[in-house]
């Protein structure tokens with residue numbers, strides 16, 4: 423807030439409603455941002471997309487900064503999530519990665535000790551330097567008004583994939599419904615799989631700490647495929663690595679909130695919340711915020727969880743569902759979001775309507 427002297431220990435964080443909520447304050451109406459808001463549903467993103475391939479966009483600070491700011495400019499989102507990808511980490515370790523139209527990411531699969539040994543975690547800091555430059559530029563840009571968003575009101579969110587989910591793509595060599603090769607490796611060669619998890623855990627923690635040093639004010643860990651694991655495997659490959667990453671971050675950046683997203687964790691979600699040390703837990707569409715709220719500590723921040731399909735539908739059904747979620751969390755620290763990413767075909771007016779609906783109280 424230019425011209426104001428704010429004398430709290432967090433500087434001007436007063437005006438950042440998302441950051442305050444993630445630190446446990448109850449705000450009303452809740453702050454709102456959307457997973458995958460920096461992406462294909464925006465025509466201004468699709469225009470840039472024609473100019474460079476996906477990794478070039480991620481690794482060119484000019485482009486990544488612009489794409490991150492696009493949804494903020496239009497909708498004054500409370501959060502700006504860095505434009506990057508969870509697969510930047512394996513790429514930075516030297517695994518080949520290509521994004522193919524209509525197919526998604528394609529990587530050379532990691533299936534053996536030799537494949538794993540070829541990765542070079544030492545390169546990550548240097549190869550992700552453009553991402554850190556993007557964060558520095560974003561923090562600077564958000565000190566000024568950005569379109570519809572006033573200066574210093576938007577929280578900058580850094581992120582990574584959690585080790586299990588990133589491991590899924592690395593072992594499988596791309597997307598999959600079941601990630602059977604990955605889960606097979608975990609059973610057949612636990613020493614090898616544990617080594618992969620340990621490498622990812624350490625590199626992810628260091629990369630996220632570097633994101634905070636570069637300006638990220640909150641961190642989100644995406645564990646999109648955690649729900650594929652039975653309870654014991656979930657404890658070993660989801661809860662344990664997440665706890666290590668959170669501990670590492672909390673030692674260095676005690677005031678930076680961490681949001682965990684154990685997608686489709688179902689009945690394991692309360693244990694994840696209790697054991698990992700995350701400040702906030704994002705829930706997928708199939709979970710009930712109200713039921714989970716009763717199963718976790720009262721100061722755990724909950725994020726979510728509107729069905730992305732309802733935003734594609736728009737209109738009254740979307741508004742009704744959105745308000746039901748918002749109102750069910752009244753009196754609790756809640757961040758309004760979707761249960762998974764916004765779909766590429768979603769009309770921008772539906773997103774505008776959604777954000778206004780959440781912000782209208784009366």
Ligand SMILES: Cc1c2[nH]c(c1CCC(=O)O)Cc1[nH]c(c(CCC(=O)O)c1C)Cc1[nH]c(c(CCC(=O)O)c1C)Cc1[nH]c(c(C)c1CCC(=O)O)C2
Nearest residue numbers: 457458459460461503504505506507508526527644646763
């Ligand atoms: C599993 C996963 C990935 N990436 C991500 C996840 C976890 C969340 C989830 O479950 O959706 C996370 C991600 N990917 C992207 C972001 C940027 C910030 C944002 O949320 O807007 C974030 C946070 C950009 C992206 N990542 C990708 C795009 C599309 C690239 C393009 O075609 O231009 C974007 C904008 C590509 C990507 N990246 C990934 C896949 C499977 C694909 C192809 C399919 C798809 O597009 O959803 C891996």
